[in-house]
Amino acid sequence: MFVPTITRFYLLALVLVTAASAQQYDPYYVLPGPAGRIGSSVGVYSDDISSLADGSHVLAMGKYSVSDELEAGIVADLGVLHDHASTLAAIQVGAKLGIAEQTAIIGTVLLPVGDVDDIGIALGWMQTFTTGELMVNTMATGAVLDGYARDGVALDLLVEPMHTLGGEWTGYLDIVIATNTDGLGDHLAIDLGPNIDINLNETAIINAGITFGLAGDAKQDDIGLALGLVMAF
Numbered sequence: 001m002f003v004p005t006i007t008r009f010y011l012l013a014l015v016l017v018t019a020a021s022a023q024q025y026d027p028y029y030v031l032p033g034p035a036g037r038i039g040s041s042v043g044v045y046s047d048d049i050s051s052l053a054d055g056s057h058v059l060a061m062g063k064y065s066v067s068d069e070l071e072a073g074i075v076a077d078l079g080v081l082h083d084h085a086s087t088l089a090a091i092q093v094g095a096k097l098g099i100a101e102q103t104a105i106i107g108t109v110l111l112p113v114g115d116v117d118d119i120g121i122a123l124g125w126m127q128t129f130t131t132g133e134l135m136v137n138t139m140a141t142g143a144v145l146d147g148y149a150r151d152g153v154a155l156d157l158l159v160e161p162m163h164t165l166g167g168e169w170t171g172y173l174d175i176v177i178a179t180n181t182d183g184l185g186d187h188l189a190i191d192l193g194p195n196i197d198i199n200l201n202e203t204a205i206i207n208a209g210i211t212f213g214l215a216g217d218a219k220q221d222d223i224g225l226a227l228g229l230v231m232a233f
């Protein structure tokens with residue numbers, strides 16, 4: 001979707017809801033730039049709506065556009081609403097490099113802090129396609145090392161069609177396909193996440209959505225909930 005100063009597209013993490021398993025430092029699909037932009041977000045994400053108070057993750061993210069093409073950022077997974085997570089459960093750092101108007105490369109490092117014992121490294125490709133009035137955001141990532149994948153390479157694909165519902169609302173349908181090269185079928189998860197953006201003003205957006213599993217042995221078992229506030233200056 002296009003917002004006067006944010007120009008942001010949402011990526012609902014779905015099965016990647018915790019910072020220790022997501023393969024990107026930014027919970028949202030945002031291409032880098034313009035130079036000098038400061039972005040931040042805070043959100044509550046749970047893969048089981050019945051355990052919001054004791055099974056949710058709070059992700060707090062900050063980032064800065066060093067140039068029109070380069071962005072650097074950090075996200076912390078806070079276990080304040082999760083009975084089995086530390087207060088600081090995980091930290092990821094990363095960067096995006098724009099190589100065309102609607103194309104970027106993203107790299108993320110999962111640090112061995114908090115509840116994470118081992119480092120992980122992920123690389124991805126971001127691409128937005130426009131056909132007539134339809135816009136589709138896509139991102140493919142692969143992650144290695146024990147922090148992300150004990151064996152093989154963890155693979156994720158996002159396909160996100162979007163539609164503007166008037167000047168203040170934008171709807172999305174996030175389709176996330178995840179698996180691992182060490183047994184593609186055994187690790188397959190196809191999850192869906194319908195969600196909506198509500199523009200508060202020129203610098204802030206609220207996003208709300210649900211998530212649920214569609215197919216695969218590793219699909220999300222329960223209905224989840226995501227609620228986030230995104231800001232840019």
